[in-house]
Amino acid sequence: MKRKQSLLQKLRDEKGELLVPERKIAYDTLVMALGSTSNDFNTPGVKENCIFLDNPHQARRFHQEMLNLFLKYSANLGANGKVNIAIVGGGATGVELSAELHNAVKQLHSYGYKGLTNEALNVTLVEAGERILPALPPRISAAAHSELTKLGVRVLTQTMVTSADEGGLHTKDGEYIEADLMVWAAGIKAPDFLKDIGGLETNRINQLVVEPTLQTTRDPDIYAIGDCASCPRPEGGFVPPRAQAAHQMATCAMNNILAQMNGKPLKNYQYKDHGSLVSLSNFSTVGSLMGNLTRGSMMIEGRIARFVYISLYRMHQIALHGYFKTGLMMLVGSINRVIRPRLKLH
Known part of the structure; x- marks a missing residue:
């Protein structure tokens, strides 16, 4: 069997110093499980003014900026008496973060941030669709919406962000949402470098297009699973980018690789929503x-x-x-x- 090779780019540290040079790794079967990153849809000003939560470094940055913001306003709140935080994206990340911010204020209050109360925190959750948690049943969305409203979160649905600047977000309806801190959690895409990798077929959000067996369409020796894979469903549509789907895909890919090695027929992956x-x-x-x-x-x-x-x-x-x-x-x-x-x- 003629082995193929995967080219890995140079690895550098935070200072730009070379840690590991460019190298090649030989393989018979390759599994692409690269996950996803936030998709800003090329919205003007988002990259410069919003925080993403794709990795631990970005999470630590958000944590520090949040604490700095609360410290700055704890003794002397802003002109409108509020700490304004805007979150774009009504998926699980945006919804959970909206609630967690109120819990953080509660904890900070016990640390001596006496100027901070839930009344001083103004969280706005912006969702372009008709409801938050669009991937879940409507009654779950309604329950989450109700709980967030009780906490004091301002939930805006059917609201599309057209641009962002240092002071807030501009919407398609002409509204300007003032914000001291902005988080972008609206949609995902596969890493950009997948666009032209090895001639493999990708879709508009860089996902590798795969067969029902999870093999890429142009190379049966390369599998793709998780958020970086675009897998069709028998009933139409595609497998959603969810953790349980990635877990199921991993098991299916493992079984198919073993079957492929032993010359046995491969099985199609079928998503099961638990x-x-x-x-x-x-x-x-x-x-x-x-x-x-x-x-x-x-x-x-x-x-x-x-x-x-x-x-x-x-x-x-x-x-x-x-x-x-x-x-x-x-x-x-x-x-x-x-x-x-x-x-x-x-």
């Missing part, structure tokens, strides 16, 4: 379960939904680390909740 959960920080959790036990979709919320949410997280940890190490991590986490502050100020 439901979704959205955590609204410490305030609430909403979601739906789908499967044989529920005979369709069953909405859950409150403590039950919170328990299921945490259980799914623990199952993910077990898959990565095993039962023993996960048990130790749970024990350490319980101790840290007692001895460590709930919110890091650095």
Whole structure:
């Protein structure tokens, strides 16, 4: 068998110094599992004025800018007496972050930021579609919308952002949303370098187009899974970019690679929706379960939904680390909740 080669680019540190030179890796089968990044849709001013949450570095930047903003306004709030934060994108990231900001204010208040209260925080969640959480059932969207409204979040649906500047967001309707801090979480795309990689077929958001077997359309020895893959569904449409889909795809790709190596027929991947959960920080959790036990979709919320949410997280940890190490991590986490502050100020 003639082995193929994958070319890896140079690796540099934050200062630009070379760590690893350009190199080639030989392969018989290649799996592309590159995830996704935020899609700003080439909206003017977004890259310069909004924060993305694609990686730990960006998350730390948001954390620090948020703390700096609260510190700046804690003693002397802005002209309108508010700390204004705008979040673009009503998906799970935008919804969960909107709720978490109110929890952060609650924690900061206990640290001595006495000028900060939920009344002083003005969070605006902007969604271009008809409802937030558009990928989930309407009743889940409605429940999340209701909970956010109770927290004081201003939820704007059917509102398209046309540009951003230092002071806020411009919308298609002519409204200007003032914001001291802006987060862009509206849509995803696969990494830009996939556009012209190895002559493989990609779609308009850089995803690798794959067959139902998860093999790329132009090279059967290259598989793509997760957010970077555009996989058709038998009933029409494409597999949604969700964590459970990536998990299922990984299992299917593994089985198909083994079958391919042994000269056996490959199986088509079929997405199975087991439901979704959205955590609204410490305030609430909403979601739906789908499967044989529920005979369709069953909405859950409150403590039950919170328990299921945490259980799914623990199952993910077990898959990565095993039962023993996960048990130790749970024990350490319980101790840290007692001895460590709930919110890091650095």
